Amino acid sequence: MRDLRLPDPRSCIAATPAVRDLPIAVQGLRFESGGKTLLDVPELTIDAAGPTMILGPNGAGKSVLVRLLHGLLEPAAGQITLAGRRPDRAARIRQAMVFQRPVLLRRSVAGNLHYVLRIRGVPRAERRSRVRDLLAHGDLAGKGHQPARSLSGGEEQRLALLRALAASPEILFLDEPTSSLDPAATQRIEALILGAARAGTKVIMVTHDLGQARRLGQEILFLNAGRVEEQTPAARFFPRPASAAARAFVDGQLLV
Amino acid sequence: MQDFASSLDRSIGLIISGDAELWAIVLLSLRVSLSAVVIAAVIGMPLGAALAVARFPGRQVLIVLLNALMGLPPVVVGLLLYLMLSNAGPLGMLQLLYTPTAMILAQVVLVMPIIAALSRQVVETLDREYSEQLRSFGLSRLGSVPTLLWDGRFSLLTAFLAGFGRAIAEVGAVMIVGGNINHVTRVMTTTIALETSKGNLALALALGTILIVLAIAVNAATSLMGGTARRLAHA
Numbered sequence: 216m217r218d219l220r221l222p223d224p225r226s227c228i229a230a231t232p233a234v235r236d237l238p239i240a241v242q243g244l245r246f247e248s249g250g251k252t253l254l255d256v257p258e259l260t261i262d263a264a265g266p267t268m269i270l271g272p273n274g275a276g277k278s279v280l281v282r283l284l285h286g287l288l289e290p291a292a293g294q295i296t297l298a299g300r301r302p303d304r305a306a307r308i309r310q311a312m313v314f315q316r317p318v319l320l321r322r323s324v325a326g327n328l329h330y331v332l333r334i335r336g337v338p339r340a341e342r343r344s345r346v347r348d349l350l351a352h353g354d355l356a357g358k359g360h361q362p363a364r365s366l367s368g369g370e371e372q373r374l375a376l377l378r379a380l381a382a383s384p385e386i387l388f389l390d391e392p393t394s395s396l397d398p399a400a401t402q403r404i405e406a407l408i409l410g411a412a413r414a415g416t417k418v419i420m421v422t423h424d425l426g427q428a429r430r431l432g433q434e435i436l437f438l439n440a441g442r443v444e445e446q447t448p449a450a451r452f453f454p455r456p457a458s459a460a461a462r463a464f465v466d467g468q469l470l471v
Numbered sequence: 472m473q474d475f476a477s478s479l480d481r482s483i484g485l486i487i488s489g490d491a492e493l494w495a496i497v498l499l500s501l502r503v504s505l506s507a508v509v510i511a512a513v514i515g516m517p518l519g520a521a522l523a524v525a526r527f528p529g530r531q532v533l534i535v536l537l538n539a540l541m542g543l544p545p546v547v548v549g550l551l552l553y554l555m556l557s558n559a560g561p562l563g564m565l566q567l568l569y570t571p572t573a574m575i576l577a578q579v580v581l582v583m584p585i586i587a588a589l590s591r592q593v594v595e596t597l598d599r600e601y602s603e604q605l606r607s608f609g610l611s612r613l614g615s616v617p618t619l620l621w622d623g624r625f626s627l628l629t630a631f632l633a634g635f636g637r638a639i640a641e642v643g644a645v646m647i648v649g650g651n652i653n654h655v656t657r658v659m660t661t662t663i664a665l666e667t668s669k670g671n672l673a674l675a676l677a678l679g680t681i682l683i684v685l686a687i688a689v690n691a692a693t694s695l696m697g698g699t700a701r702r703l704a705h706a
C-alpha cells in the first residue's frame with residue numbers, strides 16, 4: 216500500500232489513561248436465542264496490549280460476542296469480568312462501540328459528535344474544536360451541517376467511528392467498521408484506529424478483511440459456529456493458523 | 472333556506488368586519504386551548520416516553536389504561552373537575568370555577584392522555600432502533616428519554632396537533648367548568664352551542680367557519696413544516 220500523508224490521528228483523540236479494565240475474562244459464557252445456542256465460550260481472556268482482531272465466517276457469532284463483551288446482551292449463562300470486576304455502567308462509559316449497522320442520530324453530522332462529547336461531560340468551549348478536528352480526521356470537514364442520515368454508507372461508517380473515538384474510550388469495540396469503505400477511506404480509518412491503539416485504547420475489532428487483520432492485529436481470535444476455534448498472536452496466525460477451520464477460512468479467502 | 476342564506480351572509484360580514492365580540496371569543500379559545508396543549512405536552516411527552524422505555528411490572532396495564540383515557544368523554548371530565556373545584560369540593564378554596572384557568576385545567580386533563588399515549592408509540596418505535604446505541608453510550612433507560620424525545624421531534628409534532636385538535640373542538644368540559652359567561656369564559660364551541668339554541672345563527676356560523684378554517688390551517692401548516700423539516704433532517 217502506498218504511503219499517503221495522513222494527519223497524526225492522535226491529535227484529535229484525547230490521550231487515554233492506562234486501560235484499567237483489562238484483562239477481559241470470560242467464563243462459561245453462553246448466549247441463546249429461540250432455543251438455539253448461538254455462542255458457547257467456556258473460557259477466554261483478552262489481555263494483549265495491541266488490537267485483538269476477531270475473524271470468522273458469516274453467522275459465526277462475532278457480533279454476538281462483541282455485544283456480550285460490551286454488555287449489550289445478557290448471557291444465558293456464564294460471566295464476564297473486567298480486571299476481575301463485574302462490569303457496571305461506569306465500565307461501559309469507558310468503552311465505545313461501532314456497530315455493524317451504525318445508528319446515527321437524527322441530527323447533523325457535527326451534532327452527532329457534539330452529542331457524545333456533551334454526555335461525556337466535555338466542556339462546551341472545548342467541544343467545537345474537538346468536533347472540527349474529528350471531522351477533519353474523518354474527511355468529513357465539509358459535511359458538518361449535513362443531516363447525518365443523508366450520508367453515504369461509507370461516510371456513515373466514518374462518522375460512527377469518529378463518534379466512538381470522540382468519547383476517548385479505553386476499550387473500543389469495532390464491528391466491521393470498514394466494510395463499505397473505499398481503499399483510501401479504509402486506510403484513513405485504519406490510521407485512526409492505530410492512532411487510538413497507540414494512544415492506549417484497547418481495540419477489539421471484527422473484520423472480514425484478512426489484510427486488515429494482518430495490518431492492525433496483535434492477536435487473532437477465530438470464531439466458527441459459535442465457538443472460539445483459536446486465539447493466536449497475529450505473527451503466528453498468518454503464516455499458518457493452528458485450527459483446521461481457520462486454515463480452511465484463510466485458504467478460502469485467498470482462493471476467492 | 473332564505474334564513475340560512477341571510478345568516479351565512481351576515482356571518483361572513485362578521486368575520487370580515489373584524490367584529491370585536493367575535494374575535495375576543497376566538498382569541499380566548501386559542502389562549503385556553505394552546506395553554507392546555509402546551510402544558511399537556513410538557514407533562515405528557517416525557518411521561519409517554521418514560522412509559523415507552525421503562526420496564527416494570529404493570530407497565531402493560533398502564534398502557535392499556537392510558538390508551539383508554541384517550542377516549543375520555545369531555546362532559547365527564549367537566550363534571551369531575553366541577554366537583555373538585557366547586558365550593559364544597561377539595562379544591563374549592565382556589566376559587567377557580569368559571570374562570571379560563573379552570574377551562575385550561577379541564578383541557579389539560581382531556582388532552583394529556585392523548586399526547587402521552589401517542590408519544591409512547593412514537594418513542595417506543597424509535598427506541599427499538601436506538602436502544603442498543605444509547606445503551607452503548609452509557610445511558611440508562613430513563614436517561615435516554617431526552618434523546619429519544621428530541622430525535623422523535625417530527626413525529627411528536629403530530630401528537631401535539633392531535634391534542635390541539637381535540638382541545639379546540641371540545642365543548643362539554645369547558646362548558647361545565649367555564650360556565651359560558653359572556654366576555655369571560657365564552658369560547659368558540661360553547662358560543663356556537665348557545666347561539667344556535669337562541670337562534671342567532673350568524674354568530675354561530677361565523678365561529679364554526681373560523682373553527683374549521685383553523686383546523687385545516689394548523690394541520691396544513693404543520694404537515695408542510697414537519698414534512699420539510701423531516702426531509703431536511705432525513706428523519
Ligand SMILES: Nc1ncnc2c1ncn2[C@@H]1O[C@H](COP(=O)(O)OP(=O)(O)OP(=O)(O)O)[C@@H](O)[C@H]1O
Pocket residue numbers: 248249253271272273274275276277278279280315
Ligand atoms: N437476537 C437473535 N435472535 C436470534 N438469532 C440471532 C440473534 N442474534 C444473532 N442471531 C444469530 O446468531 C448467529 C450469529 O450472529 P452474529 O451476528 O454474531 O454473526 P457474525 O459472526 O457477526 O456474522 P457476520 O459476519 O455476517 O456479521 C447468526 O446465525 C444470527 O442469525
Ligand SMILES: [Mg+2]
Pocket residue numbers: 277278279315390
Ligand atoms: Mg456481524
